[in-house]
Amino acid sequence: MPSDDDPWLPLGDIQISALGRLETSVRLEASSSWFSGHFEECAVVPGVALLAFVAETVRRHGERQGRNLEASGFFKVRFRKVIFPEEGLHVSVAPMPPEPEAELPFHVTCDGDSVAQGTLKVTDIRAKGPLLGKGDERTAERAQDQNR
Numbered sequence: 001m002p003s004d005d006d007p008w009l010p011l012g013d014i015q016i017s018a019l020g021r022l023e024t025s026v027r028l029e030a031s032s033s034w035f036s037g038h039f040e041e042c043a044v045v046p047g048v049a050l051l052a053f054v055a056e057t058v059r060r061h062g063e064r065q066g067r068n069l070e071a072s073g074f075f076k077v078r079f080r081k082v083i084f085p086e087e088g089l090h091v092s093v094a095p096m097p098p099e100p101e102a103e104l105p106f107h108v109t110c111d112g113d114s115v116a117q118g119t120l121k122v123t124d125i126r127a128k129g130p131l132l133g134k135g136d137e138r139t140a141e142r143a144q145d146q147n148r
Contacts, residue, residue, distance in 0.1 A: 007032070007033065008033065008034070008052070009052060009053065009056045010026060010027070010028065010032075011024045011025075011026055011053065011056060011057060011060065011091070012024050012025040012026065014057055014060055014061050016095070017092070020094075020095055021092050021093060021094055021095065022057050022058065022061050022091075022092070022093045022094075022095055023090065023091065023092050024053075024057050024090075024091050025088060025089065025090055025091070026053050026088075026089040026091060027086065027087070027088045027089070028045060028049070028085055028086070028087075029085065029086065030043065030085035030086060032085065034046060034049045035085060042084075043084065043085050044082050044083060044084060045082075045083040045084070045085075045087075045089075047077075047079050047116065050079070050083075050089075050108050050115065050116045051074055051077070051116075051120075053089070053091050053108070054071075054091055054093055054106045054108065054120055055071035055120060057091050057093055058071070058093055058096060058104065058120065058122055059071070061095070061096070062096055062122075062124070067096070067124050067126065068124060068125040068126045069096055069122050069123070069124055069125070070122065070123050070124075070125050071120055071121070071122060072101075072121045072122065072123045073120075073121040074118055074119065074120055074121070075118065075119050075121070076118045076119050077116065077117070077118030077119075078116065078117055078118060079115070079116050080113075080114045080115060080116065080117070081110060081113055081114065081115045083110055083115055087110050087111075088110065088111070089108055089109070089110055089115065090108070090109045090110070091106070091108050092106065092107045092108075092109070093105070093106040093107075093120065094106070096122055096124070099124075100123065100124040101121070101122065101123050101124070102121075102122050103119050103120070103121050103122075104119065104120045104121075104122055105117075105118075105119050105120075106118060106119070106120055
């Protein structure tokens with residue numbers, strides 16, 4: 001589980017907006033490991049980094065509420081702008097409701113311009129118990145092995 005000072009996930013303080021959304025900021029230094037090999041001539045923030053920032057925002061906020069929230073998928077994701085080192089990002093994501101699973105719309109911007117948007121699927125692991133989902137036979141087998 002990443003810590004709040006994880007160099008891969010340098011999120012600012014997570015705030016709740018007037019609309020109830022989780023909001024934070026991110027700025028990647030040119031020396032960030034995210035840029036290693038991506039691309040040497042012209043470093044850009046990988047799309048997977050943007051998705052990691054969204055998922056980590058929800059995970060950290062859930063942890064502060066005593067929940068174990070895990071990203072279980074992304075869909076309808078659109079990347080709209082290339083981001084370079086030192087550019088400031090703003091992450092905004094809907095909060096997790098009390099239910100054990102939810103689909104949370106998110107939006108990442110830079111200087112007011114849309115960078116990425118989509119939906120994050122989140123599961124509260126503690127609420128689901130040892131089985132992560134319907135049809136996950138390998139998880140069911142592992143749970144049975146542990147009970148023997």
